[in-house]
Amino acid sequence: MNKISLILLVTLCTVFTFDAKAKEGYQHFPGVFLGATHADSETDFTYALEYEYKFSKQFGAGFVYEKIDDAHHGDGITIKLASLYYHFGHDFRLGLGYGEEKIGGYHPHSENITRVNLSYEYHFKHFSFGPSLSVDFIDGETATVFGLAFIKPF
Numbered sequence: 001m002n003k004i005s006l007i008l009l010v011t012l013c014t015v016f017t018f019d020a021k022a023k024e025g026y027q028h029f030p031g032v033f034l035g036a037t038h039a040d041s042e043t044d045f046t047y048a049l050e051y052e053y054k055f056s057k058q059f060g061a062g063f064v065y066e067k068i069d070d071a072h073h074g075d076g077i078t079i080k081l082a083s084l085y086y087h088f089g090h091d092f093r094l095g096l097g098y099g100e101e102k103i104g105g106y107h108p109h110s111e112n113i114t115r116v117n118l119s120y121e122y123h124f125k126h127f128s129f130g131p132s133l134s135v136d137f138i139d140g141e142t143a144t145v146f147g148l149a150f151i152k153p154f
Helices: 003-016
Strands: 028-039 042-054 059-068 077-088 092-103 109-120 128-138 141-151
Touching: 028 059, 028 128, 042 077, 042 141, 077 109, 092 128
Parallel strands: none
Antiparallel strands: 028 042, 028 141, 042 059, 059 077, 077 092, 092 109, 109 128, 128 141
């Protein structure tokens, strides 16, 4: 799926489901993610800003801005991706994202990334947190991302 197709899909979902309300009346779910990424026999600290807009109780879309400072032997990675989410069962969330991975260092370059994500959300009065597991597909390689997201819905 190319970037234009993904942007069109997210836009169409927004237009046709704009009036639907999410669980508990919340539609905005910003969060901070802390975890680790395992790729090429290395595991590096990972942190990210996340956001989801829920169109309905089951569907949402959002974005992730992620940093892995020590990846690629210290060159660092920045990931930007857009995601579609499906909420099912009791607080499970399945996500599919597409975006760009930028590698820094002496030979900086970018690659396309596709992410499949599964998370479970624990809800409290004014916040949620959720363990998360993602598998990234980048240029024929895979990486596993795991950690916790801290979310403040409104």
